Amino acid sequence: MSRQRPRISFEYFPPKTDQGKERLINETTPALNELAPEFFSVTYGAGGSTRDTTLGVVSSIRETGIDVAPHLSFGGDDETAVAKLLDTYKERGINRLVALRGDMPSGMGAAMQLVYANELVAFVREHSGDHFNIEVASYPETHPEAASYDSDLLYLKGKLDAGANSAITQYFFNVESYFYFLDQCAAIGIDKPIYAGIMPITNYTNLARFSGNCGAEIPRWIAKKMEGYGNDTDSVRKFGIEVVSQLCQTLLDSGAPGIHFYTMNQVEPTREIYNNLGL
Numbered sequence: 001m002s003r004q005r006p007r008i009s010f011e012y013f014p015p016k017t018d019q020g021k022e023r024l025i026n027e028t029t030p031a032l033n034e035l036a037p038e039f040f041s042v043t044y045g046a047g048g049s050t051r052d053t054t055l056g057v058v059s060s061i062r063e064t065g066i067d068v069a070p071h072l073s074f075g076g077d078d079e080t081a082v083a084k085l086l087d088t089y090k091e092r093g094i095n096r097l098v099a100l101r102g103d104m105p106s107g108m109g110a111a112m113q114l115v116y117a118n119e120l121v122a123f124v125r126e127h128s129g130d131h132f133n134i135e136v137a138s139y140p141e142t143h144p145e146a147a148s149y150d151s152d153l154l155y156l157k158g159k160l161d162a163g164a165n166s167a168i169t170q171y172f173f174n175v176e177s178y179f180y181f182l183d184q185c186a187a188i189g190i191d192k193p194i195y196a197g198i199m200p201i202t203n204y205t206n207l208a209r210f211s212g213n214c215g216a217e218i219p220r221w222i223a224k225k226m227e228g229y230g231n232d233t234d235s236v237r238k239f240g241i242e243v244v245s246q247l248c249q250t251l252l253d254s255g256a257p258g259i260h261f262y263t264m265n266q267v268e269p270t271r272e273i274y275n276n277l278g279l
């Protein structure tokens with residue numbers, strides 16, 4: 001019996017300029033849409049800093065008939081503002097969300113209270129019923145602020161039990177961490193899909209800095225190889241595509257339900273990796 005096609009989705013961040021937005025809507029999205037993703041998603045800046053641009057990008061993509069999920073957190077907003085945003089999304093034909101706690105915007109110190117994702121999921125279900133398909137974040141290598149591996153896992157279960165439909169992982173390069181995580185999830189009764197989040201490697205300096213902050217480990221052999229390439233961007237790109245394609249192939253061969261690509265708003269190298277998978 002042939003296996004069902006794995007679910008593929010693509011993540012964007014909202015561009016800062018009109019020109020960037022135009023390129024994303026009119027060039028990047030049609031090109032990536034040829035790969036038949038189930039949906040696109042658009043991130044939400046820390047503290048709700050991109051509320052209007054996320055809404056704008058999501059609305060423009062939706063107007064072209066493509067399925068798209070805004071990421072959402074309480075940020076600095078109260079329940080009234082979040083409820084209004086949910087209503088606007090619903091009116092604009094959006095029926096998916098990625099629900100998050102988010103992080104403190106830099107410079108805010110402890111001035112802001114973050115709302116845990118399980119509370120946001122419960123709020124969305126209370127306000128909008130079953131209208132939205134809700135995804136939440138998950139961490140095969142453990143969230144950087146988590147008290148322990150097991151507590152992080154239980155909080156993931158809490159978000160799913162609050163009404164989320166599935167989870168997408170933080171990106172990772174250690175494939176064992178993902179499959180061990182799936183086993184641990186199953187052991188505590190999580191039976192909803194956990195999609196693998198995948199970051200194509202393009203710029204090693206940025207990746208190393210970001211990975212340090214979000215708790216994703218870059219295996220030593222990958223780091224050493226990348227460092228060895230220095231400013232040779234072609235070699236970094238080529239090696240990145242090779243390593244990430246292999247990672248994705250292993251994931252799909254071993255039964256991952258699907259892949260969510262952190263595209264960084266670029267068609268390549270996501271397309272190249274996708275094509276290597278023979279989907």
Ligand code: FAD
Nearest residue numbers: 043044071100101102116117137143145146152155169170
């Ligand atoms: P939560 O699930 O609320 O967890 C946060 C931390 O608190 C964890 O350490 C957890 O163990 C603990 N915890 C959870 N629930 C409770 C509770 N009820 N009581 C006590 N402790 C608890 N960030 C953005 O700013 N914008 C985005 O668009 C964005 N998109 C993302 C998409 C994906 C797929 C992923 C994986 C991450 C994304 N992030 C985004 C990053 C995310 O916001 C950060 O990792 C953030 O620090 C945690 O968000 P969360 O929803 O996982 O938090």
